[in-house]
Amino acid sequence: MSVIYILWLRELKRYTRSRAQIIASLGQPLLYLLVLGFGLGPVFQRAGNGNYLQFIAPGIIGMSVLFSSIFSGLGLLWDRQFGFLKETLVAPIPRIQIMIGRTMGGATVAIIQGLLVTTICLIAGFRPVSFFTLPLALGFMLLIALLFAALGTAIGSTLQDMQGFQLIMNFLVLPIYFLSGALFPLTGLPKALAAVTRLDPLSYGIDGMRSVLIGRSTFDPRIDLIVLVVVGAMLLVFGAYRFSKIEI
Amino acid sequence: MIKVHNLVKTFGTFTAVDDVSFDVEEGEIFAFLGPNGAGKTTTIKMLTTLLKPTSGTISLDGLNPEVQQNEARKRFGIVFQDPSLDGDLTAAENMEVHGVLYHVPHKVRRQRTEELLKLFELWDRRDIQVKKFSGGMKRRLEIARGFLHTPRILFLDEPTLGLDPQSRNQLWTHVKKVNEAEKVTVFLTTHYMDEADRVAHRIGVIDHGKLVAQGTPKEIKEQTKTETLEEAFLALTGSTIRAEGADSADAMRQFAKMWGGAKR
Numbered sequence: 008m009s010v011i012y013i014l015w016l017r018e019l020k021r022y023t024r025s026r027a028q029i030i031a032s033l034g035q036p037l038l039y040l041l042v043l044g045f046g047l048g049p050v051f052q053r054a055g056n057g058n059y060l061q062f063i064a065p066g067i068i069g070m071s072v073l074f075s076s077i078f079s080g081l082g083l084l085w086d087r088q089f090g091f092l093k094e095t096l097v098a099p100i101p102r103i104q105i106m107i108g109r110t111m112g113g114a115t116v117a118i119i120q121g122l123l124v125t126t127i128c129l130i131a132g133f134r135p136v137s138f139f140t141l142p143l144a145l146g147f148m149l150l151i152a153l154l155f156a157a158l159g160t161a162i163g164s165t166l167q168d169m170q171g172f173q174l175i176m177n178f179l180v181l182p183i184y185f186l187s188g189a190l191f192p193l194t195g196l197p198k199a200l201a202a203v204t205r206l207d208p209l210s211y212g213i214d215g216m217r218s219v220l221i222g223r224s225t226f227d228p229r230i231d232l233i234v235l236v237v238v239g240a241m242l243l244v245f246g247a248y249r250f251s252k253i254e255i
Numbered sequence: 256m257i258k259v260h261n262l263v264k265t266f267g268t269f270t271a272v273d274d275v276s277f278d279v280e281e282g283e284i285f286a287f288l289g290p291n292g293a294g295k296t297t298t299i300k301m302l303t304t305l306l307k308p309t310s311g312t313i314s315l316d317g318l319n320p321e322v323q324q325n326e327a328r329k330r331f332g333i334v335f336q337d338p339s340l341d342g343d344l345t346a347a348e349n350m351e352v353h354g355v356l357y358h359v360p361h362k363v364r365r366q367r368t369e370e371l372l373k374l375f376e377l378w379d380r381r382d383i384q385v386k387k388f389s390g391g392m393k394r395r396l397e398i399a400r401g402f403l404h405t406p407r408i409l410f411l412d413e414p415t416l417g418l419d420p421q422s423r424n425q426l427w428t429h430v431k432k433v434n435e436a437e438k439v440t441v442f443l444t445t446h447y448m449d450e451a452d453r454v455a456h457r458i459g460v461i462d463h464g465k466l467v468a469q470g471t472p473k474e475i476k477e478q479t480k481t482e483t484l485e486e487a488f489l490a491l492t493g494s495t496i497r498a499e500g501a502d503s504a505d506a507m508r509q510f511a512k513m514w515g516g517a518k519r
Contacts, residue, residue: 013355021343024384090339097303098356099328255305 010100011108018112036071036124064133065216066189068124075120076152079113080159106250110156117152135220143219151212154239157246164249183209193225208238256281256440262311271297273464284441286455291497294464295444299412332406336413342386346396357404371399390417411443448485462492
């Protein structure tokens with residue numbers, strides 16, 4: 008237990024100590040929220056879809072949780088190259104504990120990041136149907152965070168160095184984000200696009216958050232929950248397996 | 256304490272360690288010498304469970320590190336050749352994390368951390384983030400950390416690289432002390448022949464993955480009919496300089512410097 012705790016704490020300390028990075032990481036969601044939120048707002052309204060800021064806010068929160076959790080998993084690459092990973096791998100502890108500590112730490116950081124963005128959304132004028140549903144949204148954030156922290160760990164365990172990083176960013180992280188329905192409704196899409204969005208686990212996370220925050224969803228929120236739990240559990244097992252295979 | 260038989264490690268078509276066998280007795284200080292790229296670090300990685308051998312057997316205190324990984328890991332401590340500290344944490348926090356990872360009880364952890372940081376003259380800087388440390392300070396912290404839990408076997412992979420003579424002296428004095436007082440077996444690599452000559456009970460010389468000589472410093476000098484260990488080393492391994500490409504870690508450091516992201 009103490010091993011998991013200390014590794015979790017380490018992730019948290021690293022996060023809180025990089026103030027500049029925290030502020031920098033809020034820039035992107037802010038840009039999406041303000042520029043797209045207000046820029047596309049009038050068109051969205053005229054198309055009869057209602058207030059775009061209301062619509063996009065859960066998507067932007069989901070995005071920040073996605074980025075933050077997947078990058079925490081990829082942080083493994085830094086630890087591998089700068090040595091700290093070795094320090095943990097030769098310690099007399101089961102690797103699964105290292106993986107759990109790191110993943111929980113990454114997920115916690117992602118949730119903090121998500122809550123910061125939620126606050127920004129509220130300041131920008133986002134209003135959930137009820138403030139009592141915020142804990143439910145937090146639950147969805149947690150599931151998104153765990154799922155993608157595990158995915159990040161699996162990828163981080165597989166890649167040898169930073170060269171694959173751009174590839175992962177452009178062909179995995181950004182597609183997951185853009186295809187998740189964070190920015191546009193998942194209804195009435197061309198068939199092929201609709202099919203791809205259904206394969207994206209983040210679609211269900213954002214749909215779930217939208218249903219609890221603004222009472223609007225494409226899928227049944229129970230389906231969202233089941234998909235997130237099942238895919239998340241599978242990725243955690245896969246991530247732990249990949250992590251157990253690391254050789255330095 | 257350490258028994259290695261016919262150890263082989265290949266990476267693709269390249270044979271890094273080629274049929275190496277040696278024994279290290281309990282309480283012995285064994286120096287593993289060789290030019291860059293000779294296979295020293297690969298051997299240490301296999302001894303410390305970080306790499307699986309292609310063939311051959313290893314026994315650490317009677318344990319097979321391939322199978323009984325955690326039991327074996329409890330027996331040894333290691334100071335790596337490249338840095339393995341967390342730059343975002345302070346010196347004290349790095350010690351703390353290490354203590355927890357090695358199940359050192361809280362009280363002992365605190366007490367030994369203080370002793371060791373004082374010994375390596377880092378106590379005053381214990382609350383400063385490691386990324387603000389100089390190279391030598393980082394090295395000293397790393398060594399202090401290696402002594403935090405009391406291992407049966409201590410692996411030191413070029414521990415004195417980048418240290419000033421004072422710290423180097425401090426380190427070897429301490430290594431000798433724990434070796435004599437606690438019967439800790441020490442397995443070390445170094446490029447400084449005078450250190451090996453001074454500290455090691457026995458020496459193994461490795462080149463191109465093969466063990467080319469083994470014995471006490473005196474025996475090795477007699478074998479090669481040379482005066483100093485340095486001459487003996489050159490007689491055994493030749494005087495050509497080994498080519499080494501920049502590895503991916505160097506490329507990453509470059510990348511990190513460029514982006515200023517992870518300063519470590």
